[in-house]
Every structure is written in C-alpha cells, then in structure tokens.
Amino acid sequence: MKTERYNPQDIEKKWQERWAESSAFACTHESAKEKYYVLEMFPYPSGNLHMGHVRNYSIGDVLARAKRMQGFNVMHPIGWDAFGLPAENAAIKNNTHPATWTYSNIDNMRAQMKRLGYSYDWAREVATCRPEYYKWEQLFFLKFLEKGLVYRKKAPQNWCPSCHTVLANEQVVDGKCWRCDSQVEQKELTQWFLRITAYADELLKDLKLLEGGWPERVLAMQNNWIGRSEGAEVKFKLDKPVAGIEDITVFTTRPDTIYGCSFMVLAPELPLVQELIKGSPSEAELQAFIDRVRNMDRIDRQSDTLEKEGVFTGAYAVNPVNGKKVPIWLGNFVIATYGTGCVMSVPAHDQRDFEFARKYQLPIVQVVSESGQAESTDGWDCARAGAGFMVNSAEFDGLTSEEAKQKITEKFEAMGVGQAKVQFRLRDWNISRQRYWGAPIPVVYCERCGVVPEKPENLPIVLPLDVKTQPDGKSPLPATPSFAECTCPACGGKARRETDTMDTFVESSWYFARYTSARNDKAAFDMDALKYWLPVDQYIGGVEHAILHLLYSRFFTKALRDLGFFPDSLDEPFTRLLTQGMVLLGGSKMSKSKGNIVNPAEMIERYGADTVRLFCLFAAPPERDFDWTESGIEGSNRFLQRIWRLFQDGEDKIACVKACSSEAGDCASKEARELRGKEHATVKKAGEDMGQRNQFNTAIAAIMELVNAIYIFKEKMQDSEGDRKVFSSAMATVLTTLSPITPHICEELWERMGHKEQLAAEPWPVFDEAAMVRDTQTIAVQVNGKLRGTMEMPTGADRQAMEEAALAFEPVKRFTKDLTVRKVIVVPGKLVNVVAK
C-alpha cells in the first residue's frame, strides 16, 4: 500500500488560508457568551521572530484555541510596539528611515506569525507608531496635565550618553542603561513626569487583588520597587539660622528613637547644604567633599562596600523633643531623593549610624532596651534592639518601642514640629525622551504664554516623516522648522513645539485596551467594549517586564479609570499573569553575539509549524526555561508522523464521527472498553491542563498516551462496527484535543475523516465519568507501608473483600509470616496496607 507522507508545508498553508477566508478567529463584544481575553505582550518589530517569541505566542495561542473550544468568546489580538530607539539606530546604520525600517519589519514578522498559524483576530492589529494610535495617547497626556498627573520639573536625570536620551529609574539597571548597557550619567534637565507616585498606595494595596493570579516573585518585585515605609517627618530647628534656612526636616521610620539622636547627616548634593556651608570657615573643604561625592558614579555610590565617609559642617540642629544640640554632618551614603535627604542618626539602634558614630567618635545613646534597663554602650560592637522598652526618653520611658512610635509621633504633632508620614521608594516617571522616533508630546512653548498644552481638536500632533536622522543619534526634530515652529494654541503668537518625544513605555501602557475597539476613530475606546472585554484574563510574557511595563500599565489603568476613560470598576488590567521561561541553547540564553541561535523560520521550513509549536509546549512547563535540542524537536515531529501514520494505516476503519461519540454498547470487548475509558480520561485531563492549569506539557503527554493506546487497540480490533466506532471516536478525540497545539495537521486529518466543518469551530468534547470506570482495578498491596505487590480486583470491591484478598495474597503472607497483623488500612479502589508487628 502506498502511503502519503506527512507534508506539513502544504497542509499548513492550506489551513492558514482557510482560516483567513472564514475569519475563523474574529470576535465581537456583542455576544451573550462569557468572554475570555488572552493576550501576549506585543513584540517590538525588530526584524524577525526569535524562538522566545514563538514560545510566547504559542502558549497564548493554545490557550486561546482551547478556551474558544470550551465555549468562551475569546479575544486574541496582536500588534506592534513600534516606536523606539532600535529603529533609529538601524535607520542610521542602513541609511533608511525609521518608519520604513519599522513597517517592513512589521510586514515580515506578521508573515512569520501567520506562518505559525496563530489564531489572532487580525482586524484588531495596532501599531503604536501610527498617528491613529498615538493620537489618543496625546489626548491622555492633555487630560493628565489638566489633572496634575503630568508635570514639568528640572532635576538631575539619568542620562544615557550612547542613546542620547534620559531614562526612567526603572530603565536603569545596576547603574547602566537597560538597553545598551552604557554607564548612566546624571544630568540636570527639565523634563515631563507622570505622577505615578500619586497612585503608590493603590498600586501597592492592589497587589493583593493579584495574589493567586500573578507569580509571587513578580508581586514581590513590585512590592519592593514601590517600597513603602511608615514613619514620621520631624523638623529640627537650626541652632543658628542661616540665610533663608531655619530648620531641617528629616524622615525617620523610628520616631521612637528620637531621644537617642546624636547627630544628623545630610545628602551632600542637597541645595540647602550650599546655604548651610556658605561662609563657613571650612567651606572650601566641604565643597571639595560635595564635589567628590557628586562625581562618584551611581554604582560605587550605592554599593555596600562603599566606605562611609562624612564631614562636619560646623552647624548644629536642635532636637525638638529634648532641646539637645546635635552636629550636622554630610555623608556620602545619604540619598538625596529618598525621604527629605536628611537623616537623624541614632547610632545605638541603627547599624549604619553606629558605624558612622564609631568612625567619627560621636556619642551613642541607648533609648531602647530589651530588658528595660539602660546600659552602657561602650562595649557594643553593633547597633542593638530593634524592639524593646524605652529608656533615656523622658516621659516615654518604660513604654514598648511600638507604643512609643505612636506616642512620640503624637507629641510631634502637638508641638507642631512633625507628623506621621508614609514614604515610598517609587519615583515619578520621567517620560521625556530626546529622540526622534516616538510620540510627540502635545505642548508648545509660547514666547508670551509660556508652556501651553495643545488643543484636543489639534490632535494628533503628527511626527513628521520627512526628516533625516542624524548620524550622532540626536533628534532631528529641533532642527525641523515645519514641526518645531508653530503657533500658540492660546494666543496665536509665535511658539516652539516640544521636540522631546514620549517614552515608548507610554504606548505599551494602554494598548491592551485599544484592542477592544482598535478601529475606533471617534474615541480612544468604546466603553461597552471595554466593559465587556477588560480586564485581560490571561496575560503572557517575559519576566523582564516584571516592574517596568507591568507597573506602568497598572498605573495607567488606575489613572484612566479616574479620568473616566476606563470603567469605574476596573482596578487592574491583568487578572492572571504567566511569565514564560526562556528558550536556551546549550544551557545559555540564545543570543546573536554568542552565535547560539536557532532560527524559527528554518525550523518551520524543516519540520513545519505544528512541530515547532508542539516542541515549544512539550519541552517544559511554560514558566520554566528550557533547552532547545535537536533530538527534542525530532521527537515532537516523530509524534506527529505517528499520528499521520496511524490515520493512514487505519483509514479504511475510520468513520466520520466526532470525539467521544462511541457508546458503551459499542464496546463488545474489554479492549474496546479500555480504549473508550482512556479516551474520556484524556478529554478530561487535556481539557483541564490546557484550559485551566496552563500545563501544556502534561496535556500533550496525556494525548500521547491515548495515541499509544489506539496503536495497541488497532492491532487487536475486530472487524466489527462497534470496534470501528470506538477506534474512530478515539481518533477524533486525538485530533480535537490536540488541535489547539498543532492545529494544521488536526484540521487536515479531521477533513480527511469526512468532516465538512472546520475543527477550529468544533466544541471541546464532553467526557463521561462513567466511561472511565474500568472493569478491574489494580490494587497496591503494602505491608507496613512498603509495596509488596499489586492485585487486580473487580471495580467496586468492598473493604472487606479487599482486606481478605490482601491477607490471602502470597507476598503478604510471606512478609507477615513471623508477625501479628495489627491493623489493615483499606483505601477503596487504590490500596491495602497491612500493618503487622
């Protein structure tokens, strides 16, 4: 018999065309069905899909297809995070335009995605570099501005000299640029900020809502990043006020220890320090210290090996609670941007203060004692007592430190010198970028009116495309008169347009919502569609976005909610998050520079898209890293060949039936009943693993078991209608349950079974628990908890029958020969444990 070979290239193309023709994956919010929104983090159009993309999008596609079959109205969209620096750099290098480069990459990658058979609703595709998209972002900017959520500030900024732009705090990793690894410098600039700190509390609190749906480590990272500390702000008056400065405010998490404050340390770069040291006899020395600290780079400055250094300013402050004069020092370890940049030092109870006090021979006063007795601090080698009883603290002596925290804070309030204060580590988000390829910021600088927001009706402020990128990477916009020179929206006079563009993370902070009405040119969103589709039920992407993108999107969701763009009830954008692992080669991350790359296009060419998808899902659970191996992908291909062959060899026995269509009455033989039982068990397991547990590897394993069982059955089956039906039904089940993972081969064989409707439109089979009940069960037999053998017993055997059978079981007799049976534990249908001594 001549058998036809499995030829994925033809099959896959055929079905991709059919799905497109029938708009198989289009969706609408006007549906009575329960919705399910599956989203993978949209790609940056860098040129070609890499294996990480393939894994990411394959995971999402399986989920989308499985949920669709399971009766949900599924939205599965895709788009392009299309603004950003690489486009500019590539354009400079290849002497082209960023837009040309970007759009051609999009075309290429879209074709590659289609070649993988992803079930996207392509009608919802967005590209963030199109004015139809960023227009709405410019509108949000104006609304944010109105609400005070956007503001302009001059401050030292993270500056990447190689990218020629500032970076957000989140984009500085170990003192280096997240993109190009260059050392980040500090540069004083006037920039636009999004007031993410206004939502710090809510962003932190709502992490609770995500528990269970998000990986704990991502929640932990966000928690860390937001960094909430409770404490108090306290004002210390200067002993001798200097020009314009009468007092210094410190932030402390330990207001209870204020009686132990013996000095104060300030961050050297604070402006108030300049005032403080002016005219001091040692001004020159102090200035030298300040300059030296200022010039240290960020890494050295913040490493824990940094030697703590300080200088005494000559000035004193007065502790408000006891009137003691404390010297004011400058210290290289104090961070100007945290709290007030001024620290009250309590060396007895803070390790860092302790070391500093020892080094510069400053007094150490104990105010918290575990025993409640004041001790001498002379012999101490480190700071002590996080909690205990107050000592040396006037009327607070004897209180617990917890009580004192509150009481002393109340005292500050009563005295009018301070109050309770919650401090966050989170900083506002600098969104200005001194680069060309980004969304223009819709404000102008008018000679007469100053900073003027654009009028909403003037949006979009279109990024001009007729510019030439500069070889040095500097933005061409300031030198483009048609863009930079404009009229003031307020007075109509001469004005200059803002030529910085927005951080690309702004675009990706709301794209998931735009998909719900991607073609709407009247408004950013259609409220009905938002209410129906949001939040995203399952979001899938790499953990590298644990802070950046995910935090920004959470912030945008809350801000847009409060501006009325999003439904009131929407607090979080992504209900569940899956952070997929990396695809490695030879144990390390695939990278062009290392040359350890597996090109998806090549693999698709060699094995077909189905095999590539199958391997990506089978090799490991989705959140874990896995190593790409040649033998692994061949194994996956072999499995599909095996299904193909099973179908070819059994074609004369296959009837056009659906999954789980054979009935108990068709099962004349034990073998038929076994296969039918396995079939139903597979539907159950694969359905749960794919639809609920995101355990695609075990779903595949279960289907492989079914295929193995069909092979065994085929050898033994009778030429009877019943057996043919059992066989055909099991085949249909393989195709149906496997179709989310390898949709093309399944569609093809489904059609060859004689079905006229697409498998993509087929519902998930319904399993029958009764079918899974077997004639006999294997019972494990233990003696004292150790397995001594197994016995086959009729299903439903009662406890007594099981106990008797076990006691009569030869290995049990042998192992209990010299012992007395004390107890017999019976787990019906599973095991018998004979306890003997």
Place this chain on the structure above:
RNA sequence: GCGAAAGUGGCGGAACUGGUAGACGCCCUGGAUUUAGGAUCCAGUGCCUUUGGCGUGGGGGUUCAAUUCCCCCCUUUCGCACCA
C-alpha cells in the same frame, strides 16, 4: 542582609486534596525488518551486593503511609539592597 522560586533517573520532566515515585518524551541497549543507512515495529531501561535492599538536596519529626505536612540545615537561580 531582605524577598521570591527551585532542588526527583544519563537528560527534559510527571505524580492535581498524603495512598503503587519516575507518567510522557529524549538518550541508550537488544531484537525484527532492510543490500546498507535512515525510518518503523517489538522488548528493555532509577541504583545496588537482586527470594532482597536503597532511593525525590541533607538531617530530624508527624503518620498505617510523606516528593507531598512540620522543624532545622545545605545548594542553585532570580529580584532588591547604605531607603534612614
């Protein structure tokens, strides 16, 4: 230092509420088929001193029974880290 995750055969991994540890796949071994190779099929495949014993990072504990629950420790990976 703080926080999170993870340690199971030669390898990737399974075991969902404590109940036959190693499903499924890779690798490997033997056999069938083939001129040969490949492919396929069948059998085997945790370790050992094999009527038995030992095995889920190590050590204790709870239990008739522990990869699973509790305590202590070790290792690896990741994130944060002078945050007052």
